[in-house]
Amino acid sequence: MLFRWLTYLFLAVLGASLIGIMLIVFAALVIIPTLPSLEVLTDYRPKIPLRIYSAEGLLIGEFGEERRDFVKINETPTYLKQAIVAAEDDRFYQHGGVDYIGILRAAYSNFSGGSALQGGSTITMQVARNFFLTKEKTLTRKFSEALLAFKIEHSLSKDKILELYINQIYLGQRSYGFSAAAQTYFGKSLDEINLAEAAMLAGLPKAPSRFNPVVNPERAKIRQRYVLKRMHELDYISDKQFAMSEKQPLSKPQVRNFAIPAEYVVEMARQAVYQRYGEEAYTRGIKVYTTVRKSDQDAANQALRKGILEYDSRHGYRGPEGFIDLPRYDANLEKNLEEALQPFHDSHDILIAVVLSTSLNSIKAYHKGGEVIQISGDGLKFAKRFLTDDPKAGNQRIRPGSLIRIQKNEKNVWQIVQLPKIEAALVAIDPTDGMIRALAGGFDFNLNQFNHVTQAWRQPGSSFKPFIYSASLEKGFTPATIINDAPLFFDAAQTGSKAWEPKNFDGKFSGPIRMRVALTHSKNLVSVRILQSIGLRYAQDYITRFGFDSDRHPPFLPMALGAGSVTPLQMAVGYTIFANGGFRIHPYFIERIEDDEGKILEHAQPVIAGKNAKQVIDPRNAFLMTSMMQDVIQRGTATMAKRLGRKDIAGKTGTTSNFIDTWFCGFQKNLVTVSWAGFDEPKTLGKNETGGRVALPIWINYMEKALKDIPVATYTPPQGITVARINPETGLREERGAVSEYFFNEQLPSQADLPTEDFDSIEALWNQLY
Numbered sequence: 180m181l182f183r184w185l186t187y188l189f190l191a192v193l194g195a196s197l198i199g200i201m202l203i204v205f206a207a208l209v210i211i212p213t214l215p216s217l218e219v220l221t222d223y224r225p226k227i228p229l230r231i232y233s234a235e236g237l238l239i240g241e242f243g244e245e246r247r248d249f250v251k252i253n254e255t256p257t258y259l260k261q262a263i264v265a266a267e268d269d270r271f272y273q274h275g276g277v278d279y280i281g282i283l284r285a286a287y288s289n290f291s292g293g294s295a296l297q298g299g300s301t302i303t304m305q306v307a308r309n310f311f312l313t314k315e316k317t318l319t320r321k322f323s324e325a326l327l328a329f330k331i332e333h334s335l336s337k338d339k340i341l342e343l344y345i346n347q348i349y350l351g352q353r354s355y356g357f358s359a360a361a362q363t364y365f366g367k368s369l370d371e372i373n374l375a376e377a378a379m380l381a382g383l384p385k386a387p388s389r390f391n392p393v394v395n396p397e398r399a400k401i402r403q404r405y406v407l408k409r410m411h412e413l414d415y416i417s418d419k420q421f422a423m424s425e426k427q428p429l430s431k432p433q434v435r436n437f438a439i440p441a442e443y444v445v446e447m448a449r450q451a452v453y454q455r456y457g458e459e460a461y462t463r464g465i466k467v468y469t470t471v472r473k474s475d476q477d478a479a480n481q482a483l484r485k486g487i488l489e490y491d492s493r494h495g496y497r498g499p500e501g502f503i504d505l506p507r508y509d510a511n512l513e514k515n516l517e518e519a520l521q522p523f524h525d526s527h528d529i530l531i532a533v534v535l536s537t538s539l540n541s542i543k544a545y546h547k548g549g550e551v552i553q554i555s556g557d558g559l560k561f562a563k564r565f566l567t568d569d570p571k572a573g574n575q576r577i578r579p580g581s582l583i584r585i586q587k588n589e590k591n592v593w594q595i596v597q598l599p600k601i602e603a604a605l606v607a608i609d610p611t612d613g614m615i616r617a618l619a620g621g622f623d624f625n626l627n628q629f630n631h632v633t634q635a636w637r638q639p640g641s642s643f644k645p646f647i648y649s650a651s652l653e654k655g656f657t658p659a660t661i662i663n664d665a666p667l668f669f670d671a672a673q674t675g676s677k678a679w680e681p682k683n684f685d686g687k688f689s690g691p692i693r694m695r696v697a698l699t700h701s702k703n704l705v706s707v708r709i710l711q712s713i714g715l716r717y718a719q720d721y722i723t724r725f726g727f728d729s730d731r732h733p734p735f736l737p738m739a740l741g742a743g744s745v746t747p748l749q750m751a752v753g754y755t756i757f758a759n760g761g762f763r764i765h766p767y768f769i770e771r772i773e774d775d776e777g778k779i780l781e782h783a784q785p786v787i788a789g790k791n792a793k794q795v796i797d798p799r800n801a802f803l804m805t806s807m808m809q810d811v812i813q814r815g816t817a818t819m820a821k822r823l824g825r826k827d828i829a830g831k832t833g834t835t836s837n838f839i840d841t842w843f844c845g846f847q848k849n850l851v852t853v854s855w856a857g858f859d860e861p862k863t864l865g866k867n868e869t870g871g872r873v874a875l876p877i878w879i880n881y882m883e884k885a886l887k888d889i890p891v892a893t894y895t896p897p898q899g900i901t902v903a904r905i906n907p908e909t910g911l912r913e914e915r916g917a918v919s920e921y922f923f924n925e926q927l928p929s930q931a932d933l934p935t936e937d938f939d940s941i942e943a944l945w946n947q948l949y
Contacts, residue, residue: 225249225346225355227464227775229452231445234472234770237438240445243461248358249775250369252342258374258415259357260341262381265409268302271341275332277301302344303328305384309347350380351387351394364392366436374416375424378406392429400429439476440527443620443630444469448769455772455781464775470614470768470783478884479605479617484527486877487622487856491599494865496562498575500598501582503533516545523582526623529596534581539566542577542595544585552585558594598623601864603856604631604747605877607885610755610851612785613764617881629859636731636744637857641701641816642833642842642870643741645804646753647710648698650721652800652923654713658695658807659910659920659928662705664688675735681707684834684869693910695920698807699815701832703740710739724795725753726763741833750844751853755788757804757829758846760897761796762788798897799923805829805894806921808845816871817843820879827892828882832870837863841873848892850885854878899924906931 228243252260264271300308307327331340350360358369360380365372372380382390382402392399404425411421448467452460503519506512516533523531525547532544532552541555559566565577577583586596599622607617620630629635648656665688668680681703689702697705710718715734723729732743748766755764764786772781786792808829812820816832830845840857841864854877857864864873896902901924904916911931922928 224775225464226462228462229449229460229465229467231448231467231469233439233441233476234468234470236468237473239437239439239441239469239471240448241437242449244353245355246353246359246363247346247355248362248369249346249464250356250358252338252345254370255342255345255357256370256372256377258410259369259372259377259381260345261413261415262374262377262406262410263302263341263345263357263384265413265415266378266381266406267305267384269409269413271302272337274301275329277304277328301328303331303340306340306343306347307331309344309349348384349387350383351391373424373427374420375403375407375427378410378424379403379429382406396429403429439471439473440480440624441469441471441476441618442624443632444471444476444615444618444768446624446628447618447630447633451769452772465780466773466775466777468770468773470770471617475607475617475885476619478881479607479619482877482880482884483603483605483619483854484622485880486854486873487599487601487603488596489876490601490856490864490868490873491597492561496565496595497597498565499534499577499581499583500531502574503580503582505533505535505580513545513549517547520547524625526584526598526626529584529586529598532583532585534577534579534583536579537566537577542566544583546585552593554585554593554595556592558588558592560594561597562595598626601856601858602627602629602631602635603854603874603877604635605852605854605881606632606747606751607850607852607881608751608755608766609849610758610764610846611788611849613752613755613766614770614785615766615768616850616885618768627859631855632747635746635855637746637840637855637861638743638835639741639745639750639842640833640835640840640870641703641706641741642750642831642844643743643745644698644701644706644739645757645808645831646722646725646727647706647713647718647739648694648807649757649796649800649804650718651694651709651713652803653721653797654717655926656694656709656712657910657920657922657926657928658693658803659905659922660694661691661910662694662697662708663691664697664702664704665690667704667707669736673736675733675737679737681737681740693907695807695810698831699810701811701816706739707736710736724763725756727753741835747853747855750842750855751851754830754844754846754853755851756796757801757808758848758851759788759792759801760798761794761801762786762792763795764788764792797923799899802894802897802900803921803923812845816869817845817875819871819875820845820882823879823883823886825886825891827894830878832875834869834871838865838868839863841868841870843870843875843878845878845882847882847886847889848894849889850882852878852881852885854881896921901927903927 225247226243226245227247227249228241228245230238231240233239346356349355350357352363354360354363357380360383361367361369361372365376379392379399382405389395390399390402407421407424410416448469452465452467456463456465509515520531520533525531530546532546535543535545535551541553544552544554546552562577565575567576584596584598585593588594602621604621605617605619606615608615618632620632621627669678671677683703684701688704692702692705694705718738719729719732719734722732726749727745732738752766756762767783767785770783771779773779808831811817811831812828817830820828828845828847830843833842833844839861840855842855844853846852854874856873856877901922902919903912903922904914905911905918905920905928906913906916907918909931911928913931
């Protein structure tokens with residue numbers, strides 16, 4: 180009887196098993212045709228972000244939803260591969276996609292542990308899930324995952340499967356793949372991480388948010404030790420390696436910083452690539468190599484920020500940036516301070532801090548990250564008058580809870596500063612081909628994304644005069660032409676707006692002076708008379724040779740003083756024509772664009788001055804203008820630049836009415852640089868805040884570094900230029916004239932009608948005649 184029941188039981192189990200197998204086979208036959216093609220794996224193209232590089236190949240920007248760096252299996256460190264296998268699938272190289280032993284071991288472990296501690300998914304199954312399936316926990320999904328794993332194992336090698344896993348898996352902080360994660364968490368490339376860091380990364384796939392070293396450092400350390408222990412048990416690492424790596428402290432997660440603060444250039448590159456490739460630009464792994472160089476860009480940023488802060492310090496402290504309530508007793512003070520400071524961002528080396536305590540001679544302030552800073556002595560000087568108990572000072576008083584800005588000075592001492600209200604721009608261009616070497620579009624991109632180099636249309640003031648002077652040279656004027664610096668008055672019909680009585684900056688008049696002297700000292704009345712003489716329409720047409728828009732420079736007399744609209748980039752391009760001998764070049768900032776495999780998609784093909792660039796002004800004209808603008812620096816409105824100790828620099832200051840816009844446009848033979856400063860909403864910068872005082876120091880500080888170790892250039896007069904001695908009072912030729920001047924061969928001034936007797940000076944001749 181018992182035997183019969185056992186037989187029935189056996190047959191029942193056998194029947195159930197056969198039915199189960201048949202169901203599995205049937206399910207497989209149904210599901211297999213619906214499984215996706217493996218083309219996405221065999222032709223793997225991960226979503227690699229758009230990356231922007233400097234001219235030297237330094238990463239300066241990145242755009243894309245996913246941080247990802249593709250790395251080949253043979254470029255992956257051995258101990259990282261071992262760590263991954265030890266953590267996720269120690270029988271990876273033995274099983275055929277589904278690890279039955281691993282599943283049984285996980286089931287036993289989970290049963291004995293009383294909870295789900297281990298999973299049975301192999302690396303191959305995880306690849307199947309990540310590429311093709313959802314993460315829903317259903318029997319159908321798990322069955323499809325196993326079938327896909329068999330299919331993948333049949334089609335791809337083990338190393339290829341592991342390569343896909345290494346590059347595709349999500350590891351937290353928007354990082355996909357181990358190479359991107361190494362940069363995110365440690366600021367290193369994959370080949371630079373050590374064993375302990377590899378174990379940390381290998382522990383992330385199980386639960387990226389739970390074991391994330393940024394969010395949960397304690398759990399991350401526990402997971403890291405587990406991975407190291409597994410590696411040791413599998414004989415991947417020695418006892419010594421295990422002990423050393425286990426004791427190694429958790430690396431502090433790195434904030435990913437780019438090699439150069441060049442956000443304005445990066446944004447320009449992003450826009451340019453997006454216009455070409457659309458949304459694909461962010462997933463194709465496109466690499467954009469710009470023309471900016473680290474040394475130049477760093478110098479530009481430092482010069483601009485220094486110049487703005489110097490201006491800001493001249494106009495005094497405006498008071499704290501804000502205020503937060505500080506409870507007298509707070510057990511969670513640090514946590515609450517961090518939360519309160521979260522909406523505020525540091526501006527490079529200008530940091531946000533909250534005042535904890537004050538006295539007349541010192542303050543204590545808390546900065547993000549837990550650092551408590553004490554400021555005293557000269558560090559308080561800028562804000563000293565706000566350290567008062569007088570309630571009349573109101574919100575401008577510095578007291579506990581005040582939000583202030585702090586910065587270390589040149590002596591590494593903390594001081595109170597403030598974020599400036601004014602903006603500035605600097606752009607540097609190679610006049611030979613238009614390559615942009617540096618571009619700083621504002622004080623801080625994170626505070627103001629408006630690019631003042633390319634987007635700010637401002638009045639150029641006197642920095643526009645060289646283009647009017649250049650036009651006059653084509654009309655027969657010479658640097659020695661005598662022009663009367665005397666009062667003028669124009670009605671509304673002549674100016675295009677309202678009655679106008681132009682004046683010189685100092686309010687004085689010099690009478691008849693040479694054109695060279697007039698430009699050197701920026702005489703407004705002379706510029707207006709020159710424009711009157713050459714004709715408004717002619718001048719309006721002439722300036723288009725330099726790249727200016729005629730419709731932004733109406734044909735009225737204020738054009739002589741820069742009343743039109745320009746951008747700093749336009750001004751830089753215009754000045755390159757003086758620097759390169761009269762050729763029109765076109766600015767460019769992208770040297771080349773590559774795909775993810777390094778194939779060049781586009782390459783800059785700039786026109787070259789002296790080769791294939793269009794000649795737009797006579798080289799003699801460019802030479803004379805350069806010579807006159809050299810005098811601006813040597814004896815005119817830009818003598819501050821003499822501290823550079825160079826004779827090969829030239830340029831022109833610019834200040835608009837009421838000190839609203841300030842400029843300096845200058846160059847050396849191989850580098851043109853333009854600086855501008857002003858408020859976004861045009862208003863006065865303050866009395867005597869001129870181009871020579873605000874914009875010129877920015878230019879000087881940049882050129883000092885950009886021209887370091889560059890030999891002083893010489894400007895050789897081109898063919899068709901004659902040197903003649905002249906009388907500086909009359910502009911006429913004299914054999915013993917007091918000064919020498921350059922002229923076009925065909926425009927030599929008349930010979931002065933002098934007595935044959937020799938005289939030692941003009942004064943002696945005057946005394947003889949009168």
